[in-house]
Amino acid sequence: MSRDERRRRTEAAILRAAREQFSVAGYERTTIRSVAAAASVDPALVMQYFGSKEGLFAEAARWDDDHQTVLQASREELPRAALADMLGKFEGDDTREAAVAFMRNCLTHPEANRIMRDEVMCDRAAGIAAILGGDDAELRAGLIGACMMGLGLSRYVFELPGVATASRADLERLMEPVLRALVDPPA
Amino acid sequence: MSRDERRRRTEAAILRAAREQFSVAGYERTTIRSVAAAASVDPALVMQYFGSKEGLFAEAARWDDDHQTVLQASREELPRAALADMLGKFEGDDTREAAVAFMRNCLTHPEANRIMRDEVMCDRAAGIAAILGGDDAELRAGLIGACMMGLGLSRYVFELPGVATASRADLERLMEPVLRALVDPPA
DNA sequence: GCGAACGGTCAACACGCGTAGAGTGAGTTG
DNA sequence: CAACTCACTCTACGCGTGTTGACCGTTCGC
Known part of the structure; x- marks a missing residue:
């Protein structure tokens, strides 16, 4: 598997796990660690990709706002x-x-x-x-x-x-x- | 001031501070410490009166359920x-x-x-x-x-x-x- | 093929949290 | 006035958190 395809996949896996947990448990009750675990990845990687928990949330919880x-x-x-x-x-x-x-x-x-x-x-x-x-x-x-x-x-x-x-x-x-x-x- | 009137007043003060913070900041973002501070009281007193943060919340956030x-x-x-x-x-x-x-x-x-x-x-x-x-x-x-x-x-x-x-x-x-x-x- | 780049991991730090237990001092009671 | 109760405080513990920086190993460009 090519390097950036691998990157795209794990990033998507993290995002999927984050959406799942944010939508069920809410922001405060989901932890970077639990998201990382669900995506079979190290917590530090989540930080590396999304900067912070807030960044991950901003990316995961979207509301398409076309008025x-x-x-x-x-x-x-x-x-x-x-x-x-x-x-x-x-x-x-x-x-x-x-x-x-x-x-x-x-x-x-x-x-x-x-x-x-x-x-x-x-x-x-x-x-x-x-x-x-x-x-x-x-x-x-x-x-x-x-x-x-x-x-x-x-x-x-x-x-x-x-x-x-x-x-x-x-x-x-x-x-x-x-x-x-x-x-x-x-x- | 009599002892149990004092007690009732501080309990009410704690409850008022808790309601205020729970209703504005939400459960996770309000801390026992901040509630205690707003009520000019020691955090441990909140525990003594309400048992736990959950107990405080249960007492503070009520929904009169008369169908x-x-x-x-x-x-x-x-x-x-x-x-x-x-x-x-x-x-x-x-x-x-x-x-x-x-x-x-x-x-x-x-x-x-x-x-x-x-x-x-x-x-x-x-x-x-x-x-x-x-x-x-x-x-x-x-x-x-x-x-x-x-x-x-x-x-x-x-x-x-x-x-x-x-x-x-x-x-x-x-x-x-x-x-x-x-x-x-x-x- | 070699060095850089990058995906990914490991171990650890600093912090704030809920909570516990001993202690203190004023009000109550005999 | 002495014994006691009880509102209230102090100090501290243990834990889980977000976050960091040093570290591997594979893949890419030259």
Whole structure:
């Protein structure tokens, strides 16, 4: 095996082990040592590749932050777009585990918390509010974000029986009217 | 000052400091030492009163779990009851900070996570499903819980600008139709 | 083929943590 | 006032952590 292929593989193995542990046990409870052990590697190598535990976490717990999909939607399309965007973050094994690792730690890890609050929730809410318009636009946009976050947590982090096993179609069918109630609040 | 009044006061001071730190920094990042310092007390005293860090956390981070209010509601009343129940958990300074401490750690602290998942979400969803009836009852109940959790987190843990500052009346006015869309899903 | 480069390991350090046990001094009780 | 209780403090232990720098052995460029 060539040298840099070997490098790429072990780096990927470390990353996989890190994602797994960060997403299950959380940042503080996963140790460099346990990640290294799971990747069959020396702890010092993890440091060499990722600089620090924070660096490893930043690399392992990612949240693809493309606001475009949602923010280019019309009022009419917004509910489905928001749902598709949220559920799409969890497609593909690595993507999914990276997203779960991020979500699991977004309440307690300072940097993940900052990103979730400022970049994911606030920025997006501002954009959605612009699409919505009206007096309560900002609040309604915030509540849309709140419901989507609740859905993501229930389905992928808590894995609640009903919500985690539901089909995507059922989720869209039931949640679309929910979001619409915030897009076009009844008089 | 009498001896046991003094005792009660320092115990309360420790508990207040613990709630404050658990709710802001999370379980792992608050130390017995820092809590003791904030309460102007020796770390060993915290151990003497609460047994262990886990014991202190269990005492400080509480979630009043009365399912009655919600589960005695009719289909018609359920949205308002669920909202009132959720918002009610955060009334009163101590109650509020205890609830925030619990929520902040419900993704990463094993015991808080277990309680949130099994007792708060699952048990309640089962009860709500019984009220709802119909094919998707369990899923719809789960989604109601998901939205309520998202609301609680956004308002009290993340303190998102729009959601945290909204009046209770606005919240009820906007969220009631949201929940109703899950109670009576449109054909 | 030889020296550099690099993937990978080993042993160790310094630190902060939860926790334990002996000690102290003021309030309580007979 | 003496004996005692109990809130509270001091000191220290043991452990696991993130992190470091010196060290091997293979692979690459010349």
